[in-house]
Amino acid sequence: MKKILGLIAGVVVFMHIAVPQQIATGTQGPVNRANGLWDGRQDAKLVVGGYGQIDYNQTITSGEFQNGKLDVHRFVLLFGYQFTDKLQLVSEIEFEHVKEVFVEQAFLNYRINTGFNLRGGLLLIPMGIINEYHEPPTYNGVERPNVDKYIVPTTWREIGAGVSGTILSASLKYQAYIVNGFKGYGPTAQFNGKNGLRGGRQKGAESIISSPNFSFKLDYFGITGLNIGLAGYFGESQSTLYNGLSKDDQPGTTRADSSVIGSSMVGLDLRYDKSGLQLKGQLIYNSISNSPEYNEFSGSDLGSAMLGYYVEAGYNIFKHVNTKFEKLVPFLRYEKYNTHHAVSENLTMNEAFERSDLTAGLGFWFTEGAVVKADYQWFLNGADQRAQQLNLGIGFMF
Amino acid sequence: MRTYLSIHKTGLLLILTLAISFAANATHPEKLINKAEKLAFKNFKDTEIIKEPIYISPSEYYKEKTDTVFRLKQKDGELMGYLVLSSAMGRFEEFDFMIVYNADLTMTVLNILVYRSEFGYQVSTRGWLKQFLDNPVGTAYTYGQNIDAISGATFSGKSLTDNLNRLNIMISSYTE
Numbered sequence: 001m002k003k004i005l006g007l008i009a010g011v012v013v014f015m016h017i018a019v020p021q022q023i024a025t026g027t028q029g030p031v032n033r034a035n036g037l038w039d040g041r042q043d044a045k046l047v048v049g050g051y052g053q054i055d056y057n058q059t060i061t062s063g064e065f066q067n068g069k070l071d072v073h074r075f076v077l078l079f080g081y082q083f084t085d086k087l088q089l090v091s092e093i094e095f096e097h098v099k100e101v102f103v104e105q106a107f108l109n110y111r112i113n114t115g116f117n118l119r120g121g122l123l124l125i126p127m128g129i130i131n132e133y134h135e136p137p138t139y140n141g142v143e144r145p146n147v148d149k150y151i152v153p154t155t156w157r158e159i160g161a162g163v164s165g166t167i168l169s170a171s172l173k174y175q176a177y178i179v180n181g182f183k184g185y186g187p188t189a190q191f192n193g194k195n196g197l198r199g200g201r202q203k204g205a206e207s208i209i210s211s212p213n214f215s216f217k218l219d220y221f222g223i224t225g226l227n228i229g230l231a232g233y234f235g236e237s238q239s240t241l242y243n244g245l246s247k248d249d250q251p252g253t254t255r256a257d258s259s260v261i262g263s264s265m266v267g268l269d270l271r272y273d274k275s276g277l278q279l280k281g282q283l284i285y286n287s288i289s290n291s292p293e294y295n296e297f298s299g300s301d302l303g304s305a306m307l308g309y310y311v312e313a314g315y316n317i318f319k320h321v322n323t324k325f326e327k328l329v330p331f332l333r334y335e336k337y338n339t340h341h342a343v344s345e346n347l348t349m350n351e352a353f354e355r356s357d358l359t360a361g362l363g364f365w366f367t368e369g370a371v372v373k374a375d376y377q378w379f380l381n382g383a384d385q386r387a388q389q390l391n392l393g394i395g396f397m398f
Numbered sequence: 399m400r401t402y403l404s405i406h407k408t409g410l411l412l413i414l415t416l417a418i419s420f421a422a423n424a425t426h427p428e429k430l431i432n433k434a435e436k437l438a439f440k441n442f443k444d445t446e447i448i449k450e451p452i453y454i455s456p457s458e459y460y461k462e463k464t465d466t467v468f469r470l471k472q473k474d475g476e477l478m479g480y481l482v483l484s485s486a487m488g489r490f491e492e493f494d495f496m497i498v499y500n501a502d503l504t505m506t507v508l509n510i511l512v513y514r515s516e517f518g519y520q521v522s523t524r525g526w527l528k529q530f531l532d533n534p535v536g537t538a539y540t541y542g543q544n545i546d547a548i549s550g551a552t553f554s555g556k557s558l559t560d561n562l563n564r565l566n567i568m569i570s571s572y573t574e
Contacts, residue, residue, distance in 0.1 A: 171522070319542065
């Protein structure tokens with residue numbers, strides 16, 4: 001080894017003597033290529049990672065037996081490949097409930113510099129916290145918050161392209177993408193009152209497009225321990241009814257127009273982590289246009305506005321305990337979400353869609369990538385229906 | 399440089415040449431070194447500073463191949479401190495940072511210069527990096543204990559903490 005190092009060293013010295021002008025001007029020359037041999041960054045081109053969660057969910061009902069559910073809820077493999085210093089592939093393949101396979105992300109990223117990247121492919125829509133940061137060791141509770149299921153339809157991803165970057169001097173991260181939207185209709189209505197837009201996610205699987213959507217997020221991280229995010233998502237849903245329609249066909253166009261809705265979603269999120277105290281909060285509002293026409297045409301019961309928020313507090317007890325383990329965090333989360341926050345005149349508001357959840361739990365992190373969780377949830381809705389559930393789970397990421 | 403002291407003069411000359419060659423073109427691009435230099439010099443305000451590459455062989459004093467080290471001097475030769483450029487691994491991607499040590503080896507500047515990954519950029523928050531500054535030489539840092547954990551940047555935060563512990567040992571053993 002010493003001999004090899006000596007030889008390389010000799011070559012470098014020789015090059016310096018041979019091409020002195022390159023030292024003076026600092027231009028990239030053979031010297032830097034030789035130094036590349038010392039540069040570990042050029043070796044690791046393929047990156048493999050992953051995450052997953054295995055859950056036990058037990059509904060608790062007084063006076064009734066209930067089956068529990070044991071599920072490999074998700075197991076995700078991440079593959080990244082660094083083609084060049086600037087060009088990178090990021091991909092995640094997900095197995096959900098063992099037997100369903102999805103591609104969760106797959107995009108090419110071209111880094112012009114840290115502050116400016118171009119990317120295209122199957123992208124996660126940046127809205128709220130969980131849609132982008134959904135590895136189980138990054139959140140409290142066995143299950144993801146329900147606001148991130150019914151209001152933000154996590155895991156929400158569509159094919160698109162755009163720009164992103166982190167401006168370190170301003171402690172600001174930005175993302176802006178043109179993406180495909182939800183499929184609202186085809187062959188039948190995909191949106192409804194209970195699940196909102198969730199059923200319309202196309203996930204990049206032979207997705208159809210009739211109108212592109214716009215998505216952006218800004219994150220500010222200039223105050224220690226605090227992250228504030230502001231996200232927006234705007235556009236119309238997609239419909240199969242436009243396909244093959246003559247541009248002169250007025251009734252056909254009117255009919256197709258009735259099968260789409262417009263969505264203007266804004267989200268504010270906050271994460272604070274300091275001295276063992278963990279606070280999280282998120283507020284999402286989605287204003288939906290054309291819902292009366294959509295409901296009348298399709299027979300659905302979609303609301304004209306949806307609202308959801310949650311607040312969560314946790315505390316890392318191990319902050320003050322000398323242990324080789326990472327964290328022990330008891331936490332409490334309160335969520336409120338209503339997919340019928342507002343409805344159009346011709347629709348009756350369904351009070352059961354106004355839901356609130358209280359979750360109390362504990363997480364034990366062996367290390368940053370491996371956690372055991374336990375929590376108890378109380379569900380209540382506007383129609384005064386109640387339910388309770390016990391959850392136990394393990395989560396990991398690497 | 400301890401291990402080279404026994405080598406005779408011509409060898410020493412060759413090694414010195416080598417040292418300058420490596421340090422000047424070390425693993426960090428010149429543009430980045432210039433940026434770090436500017437930030438380092440700013441720290442000394444009106445004093446005119448000269449930076450001079452130091453060769454520490456990899457494997458010596460916990461030196462990693464991704465470290466670039468400079469001595470900072472006044473024109474009259476008075477030692478003012480050290481400038482170190484280094485890289486640490488986040489969850490999937492490396493990031494580059496710089497340190498300025500005073501002559502008494504307290505860390506006075508710590509900056510993230512390039513952060514490549516989409517995640518974990520919170521390590522660049524000045525308020526968080528401040529925890530490492532102006533502490534007595536030899537302070538050992540433990541992420542999550544005497545260094546606050548940072549939300550969203552666990553991998554990068556840990557990795558930076560480990561690297562700073564390592565670099566503190568490197569610089570203090572080098573100057574012993």
